[in-house]
Amino acid sequence: MTVLLDADHLRTFAAIAETGSFTKAAEVVHKTQSAVSMQMKRLEDRVGRPLFARDGRASRLTPDGEKLLDYARRIVKLNLEAVSAFTDQTLSGRVCLGVPDDYADRYLPDIMARFSRTHPSVELTVVCEPSQRLNESIAAGAIDLAIITATDISNRNVQVIRRERLLWVGSLRHSAHLEEPTPLALGQPTCQWRDVAVAGLHKSKRGYRILYSSPNHGAVSAAVLAGLAISVVPESALRPGMRVLGAAEGFPPLPPCDIGLLRNPHEPSALAEALAHHIIQGLDNLTEADAAE
Structure with a gap:
């Protein structure tokens, strides 16, 4: 007898794999x-x-689970495409996301793939700018969403x-x-990680000189890998x-890097919320264990 797999079960299964938690997956699939x-x-x-x-508190896939995951994603995608073909309520239009270039390299491929699977008729525009400029663009209503370095967590948005x-x-x-003073490769003066690094060295009374400065994370990393300078980066x-x-x-401890999501407060939209859902799903690592610490 042929075994048929339930698409709703597979959707839930994929959500658990992507969030790493039954609890978070329950929120994603509204169960x-x-x-x-x-x-x-x-x-x-x-x-x-x-x-x-x-x-621990996370849910890890077994080798059989990993094997099923690719099939689950494809089945769910086909299911969504089939439903979309027979409904006039499919979301369409344009949504604009702002993101610093280093976050774009690390996080966008997964976010874009997920969003494209569920919203194939939507045009996604991506703007790469430093966090400070993205904050300004959100305040001006120029973009719909932004992924930023969230040093100012007092910002309610x-x-x-x-x-x-x-x-x-x-x-x-x-x-x-080992060089003295320590050569540094950092972002431009508006970069928040630059401020954190310099403040840490000042506090520890370690001498330094800023040898390379660039708004582009790839250029900063190139200076580090070439052995020309030291820098600061998030673990990922x-x-x-x-x-x-x-x-x-001899390097001082640094505060953690918080990554935040900003929404356009002037023109909220269903498209922006749909994209925000995928961003949160892809980036969220604030588990209960993290919160307890």
Whole structure:
């Protein structure tokens, strides 16, 4: 007898895989946590294999779960396309997202892929600017959404959706961290990480000189990898060939990097909210364990 998989169960399964949590997936698919758990039990019964392995508070996929995930995403995508073909309520139009270039490199591929699958008729425009300019663009109503470095969490409009360690980095093959004064490669004077790095060095009374300055994260990373300077990056931006520097090398601890989402307060739209949902789904790492710490 042929086993047929329920598309709704597969949608829930994909949500758990993407959020890493039954609780967060329940919010995404608008079900209770018990309903999500029941759906996953039925799905495991259908395929005859365990799909999840507990990893602390997170839900990690088993090898069979990883195997099913690609099929689940394709089935759900086809299901959405089929429904869209027979409805006049499909969202269409244009939505504009602002994002710093380094966040664009790391986060946009996944966000764009998810959004395109569920909203194939929407034109997504992406503007790459530093966080300060994006904040100004949101205030002016020039863009719909922005992903920013959220140092000013007193701003009521910022929804902090991700937190990472901010790290001092140098090159694995060179020893710029031993030079005095320390050569630095940082963003422009408006860069918030630049302010944090300089303040930390001042406080620890370590000498420094800013050797390279660029609004482009790729250019800053190139100076680090070439062994010319030291910089600061969030943990997710570590590249092969980078060395993490800490107290043993004489570098002061840095505050965490908070990443936030800004919405246009003047013209909220269904399209912007749909994109915001995918951004939060893709970036959110503020688990209950993180909050407890």
